[in-house]
Amino acid sequence: MAEAHNPLAQFEIKTLIPIHIGGVDASFTNSAAFMVASVVCVSALMILSVRSRALVPGRWQLLAELAYSFIAKMLTDTVGKEGRPYFPLVFSIFMFVLFGNMLGMLPYTFTYTSHLAVTFAMAAFVFVLVTVVAIAKHGMKFFSFFLPHGVPIAMAPLLIPIEIISYLSRPVSLSVRLFANMMAGHTLLKVLGGFVLPLGIFGVVPVLGLVAVSGLELLIAFLQAYIFTILTCIYINDAVHLH
Amino acid sequence: MPQFNIATFPPQIIWLAITFVVLYILMARVALPRIGNVLSERQEKIDDNLEAAEQLRTQAKADADAYSSELAKAREAARLAIAEATLEVSADAAQKQEALGQRLTAQIKSAEAEIDKAKANARTSIRDAAIGVAQAATQRLIGTAPAEPTTAAAVDRALQARS
Structure with a gap:
C-alpha cells in the first residue's frame, strides 16, 4: 500500500524483457514500451491518415497536415529557408516529445519525458548536432559567436566566459525544463489523487482540483513539446547564421 | 527519486536511440515527403483554379464591355433612325399642309370670283329691272315712256348714290 501512495512510484523504471548485450543493460522497460507506443502512434497518424492523398483532407489527414504545417512554419520563421534540411529532425523531436507527454496523461501510463536521462540525451544530441553544424559551416569563425557584435573589446574577458557558460548550459536548461515540468505535474496529480479517498465526502474538493490540474497538465504537455522544439529551432538558427 | 537511479540510464538511452532513429527514418523517408506532396499538389490545384x-x-469583363458598347451603338443607331423619321414625317406634313393651303386658297379665290360674277349679274339684272320698272312707272304716271338711254342714265345715277 505504501508503494501505491508514493507519488514518485509512477516514475519507477520496470524491466519488462531483460536484455544484456556485452555487459550493458539494454532491457526493454516500461519506458521503452511507451517510446515504441509513441513511434507507432505518430507513424500511424502521419502515414496512415495520408494514405488516400485526398485533395480535400479528412479529419485525420487534416491533423497530420496541421502538424506538418505547424512545424514547417516554426522552422521557417526561426531559421528561414536554410532550415529545410533539419525539418524531419525537428518534426521528429516535436512529435516524440509531444506524444511522450500526451500518452503520459492517460491513467496508468508511463511518461518517458519525465526522466532526466531521456530528456538530457535528447538535449545533448541537439547540442552536439548544432555545434557540429556550426563548426562545419563556419569553421573558426564559429568562436566569434561567443563575442557578440558591437561589444567593446575591454568587455571581452568578462563576456566571453559568460557566453561560453550560457552556451554550455543550453542542454542542461533544455532537458531539465522538460523533465522537471513533466515530473512536477505528474507528482502533483498523484498527490491530489491520494487525497480523494481518505477525505470521504470532502474528496470532491481534490477531484475538482484534479480536473483543473489535468487541464493545465494537457496544456503544459503541449507547451513543453513546443518549447523544446522552438529552442531546437533557435539553436539551429544560431548554428546556421551565427549572430 | 527513480530519475536519479543511474542503473536505469543505459536501457532508457539505448531504447530512446532505437525508437527515435526509427521515428526519424519513417518521418524523413515516408510521412513527410508524402504530406509535403499532398500539400504542394493542393496548393498547385488552388493556384490553377x-x-x-x-x-x-x-x-x-470583356464580354460585358463588348455588350455595353454594342448596346450603346444600337442605341445611337436607333436615335438617328428616330430623328430621320421625325424629320421625314414633319417635312411630309408641311408639304401636305402647304398643298392643302394652296388648294383652299384657290377654292377661295374661285368662290370669290363666282361671288363677284354673281354680284355683277345681280347688279345688271337689277339695273335692267329698274330701268323697266322706271319706264313702266313713268308710262303710267305721265302717259309717255322716257327714252331708254335717259332712263338708263337716271337708274345708273340712283344706283351710284346707293352703293
Missing part, C-alpha cells in the same frame, strides 16, 4: 477563375473573370 484561381488562375482559371481570374481568366474567366477577365473574359466575362
Whole structure:
C-alpha cells in the first residue's frame, strides 16, 4: 500500500524483457514500451491518415497536415529557408516529445519525458548536432559567436566566459525544463489523487482540483513539446547564421 | 527519486536511440515527403483554379464591355433612325399642309370670283329691272315712256348714290 501512495512510484523504471548485450543493460522497460507506443502512434497518424492523398483532407489527414504545417512554419520563421534540411529532425523531436507527454496523461501510463536521462540525451544530441553544424559551416569563425557584435573589446574577458557558460548550459536548461515540468505535474496529480479517498465526502474538493490540474497538465504537455522544439529551432538558427 | 537511479540510464538511452532513429527514418523517408506532396499538389490545384477563375473573370469583363458598347451603338443607331423619321414625317406634313393651303386658297379665290360674277349679274339684272320698272312707272304716271338711254342714265345715277 505504501508503494501505491508514493507519488514518485509512477516514475519507477520496470524491466519488462531483460536484455544484456556485452555487459550493458539494454532491457526493454516500461519506458521503452511507451517510446515504441509513441513511434507507432505518430507513424500511424502521419502515414496512415495520408494514405488516400485526398485533395480535400479528412479529419485525420487534416491533423497530420496541421502538424506538418505547424512545424514547417516554426522552422521557417526561426531559421528561414536554410532550415529545410533539419525539418524531419525537428518534426521528429516535436512529435516524440509531444506524444511522450500526451500518452503520459492517460491513467496508468508511463511518461518517458519525465526522466532526466531521456530528456538530457535528447538535449545533448541537439547540442552536439548544432555545434557540429556550426563548426562545419563556419569553421573558426564559429568562436566569434561567443563575442557578440558591437561589444567593446575591454568587455571581452568578462563576456566571453559568460557566453561560453550560457552556451554550455543550453542542454542542461533544455532537458531539465522538460523533465522537471513533466515530473512536477505528474507528482502533483498523484498527490491530489491520494487525497480523494481518505477525505470521504470532502474528496470532491481534490477531484475538482484534479480536473483543473489535468487541464493545465494537457496544456503544459503541449507547451513543453513546443518549447523544446522552438529552442531546437533557435539553436539551429544560431548554428546556421551565427549572430 | 527513480530519475536519479543511474542503473536505469543505459536501457532508457539505448531504447530512446532505437525508437527515435526509427521515428526519424519513417518521418524523413515516408510521412513527410508524402504530406509535403499532398500539400504542394493542393496548393498547385488552388493556384490553377484561381488562375482559371481570374481568366474567366477577365473574359466575362470583356464580354460585358463588348455588350455595353454594342448596346450603346444600337442605341445611337436607333436615335438617328428616330430623328430621320421625325424629320421625314414633319417635312411630309408641311408639304401636305402647304398643298392643302394652296388648294383652299384657290377654292377661295374661285368662290370669290363666282361671288363677284354673281354680284355683277345681280347688279345688271337689277339695273335692267329698274330701268323697266322706271319706264313702266313713268308710262303710267305721265302717259309717255322716257327714252331708254335717259332712263338708263337716271337708274345708273340712283344706283351710284346707293352703293
